[in-house]
Amino acid sequence: MNSLPFLNPANTLFPPPEQALTDPNGLLAIGGDLSAPRLLSAYYNGIFPWFNDDDPILWWSPDPRAVFSPQAIHISHSLKKTLKKQPWRFTINHAFTEVITACAAPRAKQAGTWITDTIQTAYQALHQLKRAHSLEVWQDNELIGGLYGINVGGVFCGESMFHRRNNASKAAMAALGHHLHQYQYQLIDAQLMNPYLVSLGAKPLSRRDFLHRLHQLRDLKLDTQCWQPQEINIDLHK
Known part of the structure; x- marks a missing residue:
């Protein structure tokens, strides 16, 4: 033992x-x-x-680990329908503090949050070092969804996501996948499998295989333009 x-x-x-x-x-x-x-x-x-x-x-x-291939995130019919009715804007690193604060808010049927003030401070420090990043979803000028995580070579390690409109966190994941694929990222680490991640296309990967992939990708030097604050134009409802 x-x-x-x-x-x-x-x-x-x-x-x-x-x-x-x-x-x-x-x-x-x-x-x-x-x-x-x-x-x-x-x-x-x-x-x-x-x-x-x-x-x-x-x-x-x-063990196992929940992972995504950036180009294989599932875009549901309901999300496509939502985006046809109400186009949303997507940005990178425009509102990191607001995103992590929203992710920290207690969810329905949860008494508290693991994203404590200490965690928030630590990841905000990583953001200042350009290693922690956020993706935001906007409806007009209102932040309605988003996610944050860490870049490690050709891997993006997702930490948490949130939504204030139906499908907004799904849209964030889909936008993240499209964006990362454009910059040759190979893997999104989502840590622990759950039904919600499965619905988005997450696959289980044994710890051994995950570590093998991580060791292959963690020292890649990819274009840092990926994480410059920017608006990203992605048509998710094609």
Whole structure:
């Protein structure tokens, strides 16, 4: 049985993801901090933080992993119908703070959120380093949906999404896939499988295969124009 190690505060090293527990699935380590170097080390090695406000910092690498191919995100008939009736605008990195704040708001039937003030501060610091990014969905000048995540070479590690109009988070994912595909990104990491992600086209990938793909892609040097603040024009209802 694997033990659960405490991270050394003197460095940003993690144990191998293969040492993660099977119950709970993927729990790898405890402690450390949410400094930018530690977070970037985590994502570079297929690890992410996930914990409640009253918990210590917990680090995860689940098996299997939920992933998307950027060009294969499913666009439902209802989303196509919505966009025909009400075209929405999509932007990159226009409102990162507003997006992560909206993602942190408690959802229906949830008592709280894992996107604590500490998490928000940490990812805002990554955004300042141009490593955390947001995609926004607008109806006129109202922010109605969006998502945020981390870029690691040719992989985008998605963290959370939100919507204030039906289908707005689905539209955000579809727009993200189109945008990333244009810039040669190969993989979107969505962390944990759930029915909602399945409906968008997520596929399970074993941890071994995920880490193999990550190691192939994490050092790619792609066009940084991808993450310049911009409006993206994508016709999702063709």
